[in-house]
Amino acid sequence: MEHNLPVNVREYQELAKKALPKMHYDNINGGAEDEYTLRENIAAYGRIMLRPRVLVDVSKIDMSTSLLGYNMPSPIIVAPTGPHKLANPEGEVATARAAAACNTIMVLSFGSSCKIEEVAASCDAIRFFQLYMYKRRDVSATLVRRAESLGFKAIVLTVDMPVLGRREADIRNKMVCPPSPNLEGLMPFDDDLGTGGGSKLERFASETLDPSLSWKDVEWLKSITSYLPILLKGIVTAEDARKAVEAGVAGVVVSNHGGRQLDYAPPTISVLEEVVKAVAGAVPVLVDGGVRRGTDVFKALALGAKAVMVRPDHCRANSCSGRWKILICLTALQVGRPVFYGLAARGEAGARHVIEMLNKELELAMALCGCRSIAEITRRHVLTEGDRI
Numbered sequence: 001m002e003h004n005l006p007v008n009v010r011e012y013q014e015l016a017k018k019a020l021p022k023m024h025y026d027n028i029n030g031g032a033e034d035e036y037t038l039r040e041n042i043a044a045y046g047r048i049m050l051r052p053r054v055l056v057d058v059s060k061i062d063m064s065t066s067l068l069g070y071n072m073p074s075p076i077i078v079a080p081t082g083p084h085k086l087a088n089p090e091g092e093v094a095t096a097r098a099a100a101a102c103n104t105i106m107v108l109s110f111g112s113s114c115k116i117e118e119v120a121a122s123c124d125a126i127r128f129f130q131l132y133m134y135k136r137r138d139v140s141a142t143l144v145r146r147a148e149s150l151g152f153k154a155i156v157l158t159v160d161m162p163v164l165g166r167r168e169a170d171i172r173n174k175m176v177c178p179p180s181p182n183l184e185g186l187m188p189f190d191d192d193l194g195t196g197g198g199s200k201l202e203r204f205a206s207e208t209l210d211p212s213l214s215w216k217d218v219e220w221l222k223s224i225t226s227y228l229p230i231l232l233k234g235i236v237t238a239e240d241a242r243k244a245v246e247a248g249v250a251g252v253v254v255s256n257h258g259g260r261q262l263d264y265a266p267p268t269i270s271v272l273e274e275v276v277k278a279v280a281g282a283v284p285v286l287v288d289g290g291v292r293r294g295t296d297v298f299k300a301l302a303l304g305a306k307a308v309m310v311r312p313d314h315c316r317a318n319s320c321s322g323r324w325k326i327l328i329c330l331t332a333l334q335v336g337r338p339v340f341y342g343l344a345a346r347g348e349a350g351a352r353h354v355i356e357m358l359n360k361e362l363e364l365a366m367a368l369c370g371c372r373s374i375a376e377i378t379r380r381h382v383l384t385e386g387d388r389i
């Protein structure tokens with residue numbers, strides 16, 4: 001039995017910092033340019049207060065929810081975050097096992113350091129596959145087909161990275177990132193990929209990512225995916241949320257890539273309500289960025305739970321029987337760096353412990369706010385700065 005285990009995500013972060021080479025820690029932890037968005041993702045949660053209701057019998061708390069028809073014991077899922085072997089030699093296999101132990105969903109990055117086939121064979125976690133659009137569409141198409149045949153349940157297309165954000169720590173450290181084995185045989189890559197200055201990551205991205213990515217490609221992706229639902233990750237405005245629904249996607253992920261792409265993009269928690277309102281219950285909304293506490297999860301659920309009244313004919317993802325229905329729009333929160341910290345500090349056990357701790361903290365927040373189920377968390381349980389004016 002291990003003693004002195006970390007008691008929160010921040011302590012895992014400190015352990016990760018000690019455990020990792022500086023280049024890797026800076027890459028995982030860092031953001032774009034001034035890192036304003038990176039800091040604000042976290043700070044914005046700190047400006048939201050809770051409005052607890054008392055004298056509610058909270059002897060039983062039910063955190064269960066579902067996403068695209070998959071039942072989960074809590075709304076916390078694992079975000080796609082690059083190559084996990086930067087943190088631990090077992091890489092994504094360890095993370096997938098941690099997610100499976102918590103019965104939650106793992107979104108596997110296209111750039112995973114364990115081959116997608118290896119991750120699929122390692123355990124029975126429910127997995128979504130995250131995709132970037134490559135200049136070579138045949139590479140994207142091949143990855144989608146592999147994900148389909150391996151039993152992945154959804155494709156998450158990341159749309160906030162037509163070009164790589166300027167991550168200055170990576171440039172300074174001349175960050176080297178081994179190419180993903182997923183691309184073996186599909187793309188030419190070697191240690192000297194590309195020319196010019198900057199980190200190797202920058203050169204890899206500029207040679208492979210397609211800056212012409214547009215709504216037409218969402219159509220194309222739908223056309224080559226025989227049955228998997230497609231989610232768009234990286235939506236932060238009502239305008240794009242509405243377009244996503246019109247494009248017929250199965251869900252949107254409110255994300256600014258953890259502050260790693262456009263600096264001064266808004267902190268995700270500050271635009272969640274706007275997106276939820278625009279989507280109006282048509283498809284599930286997910287959010288990521290800055291979640292470090294169970295209370296953060298609670299706050300997001302409160303802002304995303306804005307009950308919207310929808311006509312059944314506007315309602316695709318939820319089963320609407322009556323004329324009007326109140327919907328819970330925010331269905332899941334993705335955590336990125338916290339899981340990475342756990343993995344770096346203690347491997348699979350650490351990643352699992354981080355998810356379990358966040359679940360425990362959410363349970364506690366719900367009990368102390370007088371909410372016995374996710375459905376009982378409402379907008380009236382939080383106070384934002386705007387509310388005070």
Ligand code: FNR
Pocket residue numbers: 027028029041079080081082083109110111130158233255256257258259260288289290291334335336337338340
């Ligand atoms: C990421 N993120 C990311 N997103 C994506 O769509 N594909 C990817 O390959 C990666 N890779 C990646 C690597 C690392 C090291 C980090 C930290 C992040 C972004 C990720 O999915 C998510 O949006 C953020 O991590 C959420 O913010 P937090 O939870 O890290 O604050």
